[in-house]
Each structure stands twice: as C-alpha cells, then as structure tokens.
Amino acid sequence: MSEVASINPTPVTPHSVLKQTFGYHEFRDGQLAVIEAALSGQDSLVLLPTGGGKSLCYQVPALVMSGLTVVVSPLISLMQDQVAQLQALGIAAEFINNSVQRDEQQIIYQRLHQGEIKLLYVAPEKILQYEFLERLQHLPIALFAIDEAHCVSHWGHDFRPHYCQLQRLKHEFPRVPMMALTATADTATRRDIVQQLGLVQPFIHTGSFDRPNIRYTIEEKFKPMAQLMRYLRSQQGQSGIIYCTSRKRVDEVAEKLAEAGFNVAAYHAGLTNEARHMVQTGFARDDIHIVVATVAFGMGINKPNVRFVLHYDIPKSIEGYYQETGRAGRDGLAAEAILYYDPADIGRVRRFFEDIEDEQRRRVEEQRFAAMASFAEAQTCRRQILLNYFSEYQRHPCGNCDICLNPPKRFDGTLVAQQALSCVYRAEQRFGFGYIVEILRGANTSRIRDNLHHQLSTYGIGKEHSSEFWLSVLRQLVHLGLLEQDITQGAALRLTEAARSVLRSEYALQLAEPRLQAVHVYEDKLAKFNYDxxxxxxxxxxxxxxxxxxxxxxxxxxxxxxxxxxxxxxxxxxxxxxxxxxxxxxxxxxxxxxxxxxxxxxxxxx
The missing domain is CATH 1.10.150.80 (HRDC domain)
Known part of the structure; x- marks a missing residue:
C-alpha cells in the first residue's frame, strides 16, 4: 500500500456510498437535500411514499458520518428485515428488541462501545428505558431516525403512546440531529409530528406521494368471493395481500381460497406468534403467494414484488388505505390496488367508532372514515383524490385507475362549482358538507336563520338540484383539490388556492355525472420491458x-x-x-x- 493512499484515503461522500454500497447511480428527487441537512446537523421531517426511498435518507448519512445512527422502529419484523438487507450489503447493523436474548444484547452493547456498529434499530419502548438511555449517553450518537413518525401524532391514523415520549431524546441529546420519516401524514399530522418530537427548525421534504405504477380500482361488491376467485385466476401465481376487517373474515376467505387450490395463508392477531412468524417468513421468501390478513400484517413487510393489494372491505381511513396499497409494487414494476365497496359497509364501520371514549379522537376517526367513504364513492380520478388528500394538487387525471380507464359521463360543471365555492366562502369557510348543501338548496332551518345565512346571495341558488347532486359536486371539488376539509375544525370546508382559477372562469371544469357501477379493467401487471x-x-x-x-x-x-x-x-x-x-x-x-x-x-x- 502506498504512503499517499494511507495519508489521503478516498473521501466518503453520499454519492460514493450510494454507488459503492447500495449499487444505485443517482439519488431520487429530494434524497440528497435531506442527507445534506442531516450531515449539517439539522433536524428534518421526511415525507415520502412507501417504496419512495425513505430508508436511504438516514442510511447514507449513517455511513458518511462518524458515530452511531439510532433508528426507532415500531415493529420487530420491520427491524429484522431492514437489518438483514443492510448486513447483506456488508453494513454493520444490529437491532435490539424483545426477540434478542440477554446474552446476545450484551454482545451488541460491547460492539457498540467498541464502535463496530453503524446503525442500531430499537423499539420506542426500549429506547426510553432509563438503563438504555444511560448506555446511549456513553456512545457517539450521530443521528436519531424516527421511522413511521405518524405514530407520534394524535391526528395520525396509527397513534402509539410511546412515540409521544420520544421528545425526551431531544432533551437528553440536544445537539444530535433528529430525522422523522413517514409515508402517510396529512397537514395536521405533519404539524403535530414537528411539535411532539420537538424538532428544531426542521428541514421539511415532502416528496411526491404519487405511485404511478399502481393502478387503483374500485369494484362494487356483489358476490365478493366469486369476484376474488376470478381476479386471482388472472394473476398466475403472483404475490399479493388481501385485507379484511375481521379475523373471522380472514379465516373464511383464506379457507375458501385454499380449498380452490390457491397458495394462501391467513394472518391475524388471533394466531400464535410462531404461526404469524411462519406466514410472514413464507411470504417474504416467495414460499407463500397470497396472504389474507387484517391490517396487523404489512408494516414490517419490505417485500418489493407484491403485485397486488386487495381490500375485501373498506378501510377506515385514506391514510391506512394509502399505506396498505403502497405495499404493492415497491420495485417500481406495475401493480394493482383493488377495493371491493358496498355502501352498506359504511354504517357497519361507523359503529366501530362508538367505542372510542375520547370525544375528539372519535370525531377525528369519523371524519377520516368519511373521507375514505367519499373516495370509494367518487367519480373522479382516484389518484387525484389521494394526492390532493395529501396536499399534492393534481389538475390532470392519471390515466391508470378505473375512472380514467372506464370514465363516467362528464358535464361542464364550471357554473355549479362556482356556486358551491362561493357558498363555502360566503359562509366564512366554517361549515361542512351538509350545511352548505342546505344553504344552496334554500333550506328553511333554524340554524340557517340564526346564522342569517338565508340572507346570503348563494342561499337557494341551487334549489333545482337534489341534495345528492350537491353532495356529489362538493365531494368532487374536494377530490379535485379545490376544497379541503379541516379535520381539526369539525371537517369545515375551506377553499384552496387552486379554487381561484375556477371562480375567475379561467378554464372549464368538467365534473362527473353519477355512475351506478364501476367496471374493473383486467390487464397483465408485468411491465412491458424488453428483456429475455x-x-x-x-x-x-x-x-x-x-x-x-x-x-x-x-x-x-x-x-x-x-x-x-x-x-x-x-x-x-x-x-x-x-x-x-x-x-x-x-x-x-x-x-x-x-x-x-x-x-x-x-x-x-x-
């Protein structure tokens, strides 16, 4: 070895780590900016879709910086999967959780103190233990990464109490930058994450939530098992997940599919730990093709070749739906998200919320489900609705959902949209769907009279249309990103900046007429690559x-x-x-x- 080489070793940079360790030639949009913020010691909030490259945002700086990067992760399976992939790349990574025996933990602690580990994955419950925090005080911590950061927020769809205590890390290690990462967070949740974790002037990167390789399809639920069998026969042994809302439904569906000859297994919290582990391992290793599961399955699954995610029942929120469907097509190849929808399910799901004792929490959950129900009933581009829900305004339809592929009839909705938007504005943007519809139709209610809203210029302006018509118009305006619902203020409708161009008649707005039945478009999911x-x-x-x-x-x-x-x-x-x-x-x-x-x-x- 030359003396020059020993004195001037090749510097380790984000780009050299990306290429030499991970084998990628260039960063995705926004990744490098997040990495540079971490390297400069700045806190950050990273919002990227599932499969969008969140992990690299902290794994690359972990290998560039000296010291230890500690990753807080909510699930044992997720830690195990991440560490296995890092170790396969030759990276010194370990995890500590309840699955690791005490003597094994001692070995890991010894390696930590010897500086032999670059990334350590821990659960929030573990990192907050006094003894563990004491150990960290004696280690050169370079970065804290909080994965699945939406779990910290009361507004998040997967709130976990232990996550709320993670702000203690900022108090114990004030000079260590913290990176919060999530794939699902609306505006209210984002603000809450920053506050709950105590992030200091964080660099915020909101990447595109668009997953263009996923086709979104909603089918009206008639004979769901027959529909499911027909669809699975078109998949030719591809990997997929079928979500059901109850353990009983999971067992029933899995049993019928197994009887029909499909390579399938059931997964839910009622099974033993050993049984769940066998299913998860078998699915990850392609020994099991299809898993029928409750939403307890999936967060820890990094499997990139899931070709379809099918919801047998309507999910409880768009956040949950988006995260679950995002488990399809993580490799960037074509995939499909299918939802079987029966309007009768709406009342059944709403009854679940009656058991929530905290009134504010119950209202939030009800409002989130209302948004999910509107998505299922919508007649506008599915992808536009999802992206606009996460404040990523898209004017043009995607061309890869059931609405785009089998479009409903359209009409020039500019005038009715202007009427609806004007009504929301003149009512001071403080009311929800039902009340705005009442104003538009000229309802003679005590609430309207008490608010003097019968004196508004928009009062009764749309009385020739039915309540269902106006409800559909308002929902479509939300879906198109012209209106938004503030879940922290009773789902009040508010105009977005995009509404200005409609009110000024700068372009003709096309809306959808009611459609009685969705038609599923079946197609080969494999991308048309030119390979052998x-x-x-x-x-x-x-x-x-x-x-x-x-x-x-x-x-x-x-x-x-x-x-x-x-x-x-x-x-x-x-x-x-x-x-x-x-x-x-x-x-x-x-x-x-x-x-x-x-x-x-x-x-x-x-």
Whole structure:
C-alpha cells in the first residue's frame, strides 16, 4: 500500500456510498437535500411514499458520518428485515428488541462501545428505558431516525403512546440531529409530528406521494368471493395481500381460497406468534403467494414484488388505505390496488367508532372514515383524490385507475362549482358538507336563520338540484383539490388556492355525472420491458437457491427490477455487473460469480 493512499484515503461522500454500497447511480428527487441537512446537523421531517426511498435518507448519512445512527422502529419484523438487507450489503447493523436474548444484547452493547456498529434499530419502548438511555449517553450518537413518525401524532391514523415520549431524546441529546420519516401524514399530522418530537427548525421534504405504477380500482361488491376467485385466476401465481376487517373474515376467505387450490395463508392477531412468524417468513421468501390478513400484517413487510393489494372491505381511513396499497409494487414494476365497496359497509364501520371514549379522537376517526367513504364513492380520478388528500394538487387525471380507464359521463360543471365555492366562502369557510348543501338548496332551518345565512346571495341558488347532486359536486371539488376539509375544525370546508382559477372562469371544469357501477379493467401487471423472459426465469430460480442457502428472503439478494435489467443487458464482467442498478461492491463479490456464469451459459446455448 502506498504512503499517499494511507495519508489521503478516498473521501466518503453520499454519492460514493450510494454507488459503492447500495449499487444505485443517482439519488431520487429530494434524497440528497435531506442527507445534506442531516450531515449539517439539522433536524428534518421526511415525507415520502412507501417504496419512495425513505430508508436511504438516514442510511447514507449513517455511513458518511462518524458515530452511531439510532433508528426507532415500531415493529420487530420491520427491524429484522431492514437489518438483514443492510448486513447483506456488508453494513454493520444490529437491532435490539424483545426477540434478542440477554446474552446476545450484551454482545451488541460491547460492539457498540467498541464502535463496530453503524446503525442500531430499537423499539420506542426500549429506547426510553432509563438503563438504555444511560448506555446511549456513553456512545457517539450521530443521528436519531424516527421511522413511521405518524405514530407520534394524535391526528395520525396509527397513534402509539410511546412515540409521544420520544421528545425526551431531544432533551437528553440536544445537539444530535433528529430525522422523522413517514409515508402517510396529512397537514395536521405533519404539524403535530414537528411539535411532539420537538424538532428544531426542521428541514421539511415532502416528496411526491404519487405511485404511478399502481393502478387503483374500485369494484362494487356483489358476490365478493366469486369476484376474488376470478381476479386471482388472472394473476398466475403472483404475490399479493388481501385485507379484511375481521379475523373471522380472514379465516373464511383464506379457507375458501385454499380449498380452490390457491397458495394462501391467513394472518391475524388471533394466531400464535410462531404461526404469524411462519406466514410472514413464507411470504417474504416467495414460499407463500397470497396472504389474507387484517391490517396487523404489512408494516414490517419490505417485500418489493407484491403485485397486488386487495381490500375485501373498506378501510377506515385514506391514510391506512394509502399505506396498505403502497405495499404493492415497491420495485417500481406495475401493480394493482383493488377495493371491493358496498355502501352498506359504511354504517357497519361507523359503529366501530362508538367505542372510542375520547370525544375528539372519535370525531377525528369519523371524519377520516368519511373521507375514505367519499373516495370509494367518487367519480373522479382516484389518484387525484389521494394526492390532493395529501396536499399534492393534481389538475390532470392519471390515466391508470378505473375512472380514467372506464370514465363516467362528464358535464361542464364550471357554473355549479362556482356556486358551491362561493357558498363555502360566503359562509366564512366554517361549515361542512351538509350545511352548505342546505344553504344552496334554500333550506328553511333554524340554524340557517340564526346564522342569517338565508340572507346570503348563494342561499337557494341551487334549489333545482337534489341534495345528492350537491353532495356529489362538493365531494368532487374536494377530490379535485379545490376544497379541503379541516379535520381539526369539525371537517369545515375551506377553499384552496387552486379554487381561484375556477371562480375567475379561467378554464372549464368538467365534473362527473353519477355512475351506478364501476367496471374493473383486467390487464397483465408485468411491465412491458424488453428483456429475455427465459433468462429472467433462470435468474429468479438462482436467486431463490442462493437466498435459501443464506437463509434470507430472495429480494435481499436482488429484487425483480435488478434481475430484469440483468436479463436485458446480460452482464458478464465485473464492470458490466456493477452498472446494473442495485449492484454494489459487496453484492458483486458475493453473488456476481454465479449470476454471470448463468448468463454466460444462457448466451452460449442461444
């Protein structure tokens, strides 16, 4: 080794870590800015969709900075999966939770104090223990990363009390930057995350919530089991998740599918820990194709090749729906999200909220479900509704949902939209759907008279239309991002900045006429890549063999997108192999030989 090389080693930079360790050639939009904020010691709030690259935002700076990065994660399975993938890349990562025996924990503690570990994953309950905090005080902490940060917020859909105490980390380690990350947070939840965690002037990155590779489809629920069987037969053994709202429904659906010959397993909290672990492991390793589950399944699943997520029942919130559907197509290849919707389910689900004792919390949950019900009944682009819900305004439809592919009839809704928007504005943006409809239709109620709203210029302006018509118009205006609901103020309707152009008649606004029945558009989910299908199948078989030998899920070796690129570019040298997305030096050394040999043999036969 030369003296110059020892004195002036190659500097470790975010880009060198990205390429050499993770095997990617460029950062996704916004990732580098978040990483640079962490490297400068600034707190941050990162909002990226599932599969959008949140983990790299803290994993890259963890490898650039000296010291330890501590990641707070809510689920054991999620920690195990993340650590397995990092270790496969040659990164010194460990986790400590209830599944780790005491003697194993002592070994990890010893390695921590010797500076041998770069990333440590812990549960919120563990990190807040006095003894554990004492240990951290004697370690060079470089960064705290709070994953699934929406769990900290009372407004979040998955509130967890222990997360609220994580602000203690800011008090104990005031100079250590904290990065909060989540895939699902509306405006109220975002504000609450910053406050609850005590983030100091955080750098906030809100990436696009759009997952263009996912097709959103809603089918009216007639004979759901027959519909489900028909759909699954079109999937040809692809990996998928079916969500049900109750354990009983999970067991019933899984049993009927198994009887029909599908490779399926059930998952819910009523099963033993061992049984749940077997299902989760079998699904991750492609030994089980379909999992029928309650929403208890999925947060810890990093499996990138889930080709469909199907909701057998309507979810309780758009946040939950978005997070659950986001488990499809994490590899960027085409996937589908399907929801079976029966309007009769609305009353049944609403009864669940009656048991919530905290009145404010109950109202929030009811309002969130109302937004989900509106989404299910909507006749406007599904993706526009989802993105606008998360304050990402989209004027143009997506072209990849059931509404876009099988559009309802349209009419020029500019005038009625102006009437509705004007009514919301003149009522001082303090009221919800029902009351605005009453004003528009000229209802003679004591509430309207007490508020003097019978004197408004918009009072009775739309009496020729039914209540259902106006309710549909208002819902569509919310879906189109022209109105928003403030869940902290009784779901009051408020105009957005985008409403100005409609009120000024700057463009003609098309709205949807009522549609009685949605039509599902079935299509091959696999992306139309120009690659060798036979070689791809061989590569998948080799990947499974190597993964089983290493006792890891196949995607820890390489994901489907990486294999597809191999089947397209057929690399046979080290330099060519390193040009494949997802291949770094560690994976080249560990797996390059057998994969390149297989490719050479395949090319020789052809």
């Amino acid at each position: 299908r036979k070689l791809f199948a061989k590569l998948k078989s080799l990947r499974k063999e190597l993964a089983d030998a290493d006792d890891v899920p196949p995607y820890v070796v390489f994901n489907d997108k990486t294999l597809a690129e191999m089947a397209q570019k057929t690399p046979t040298t080290d330099s060519e192999f390193l040009q494949i997305s997802g291949v770094g030096f560690t994976k080249l050394m560990k797996y390059g030989g057998p994969f390149m040999q297989l490719i050479e043999n395949h090319l020789a036969r052809d």
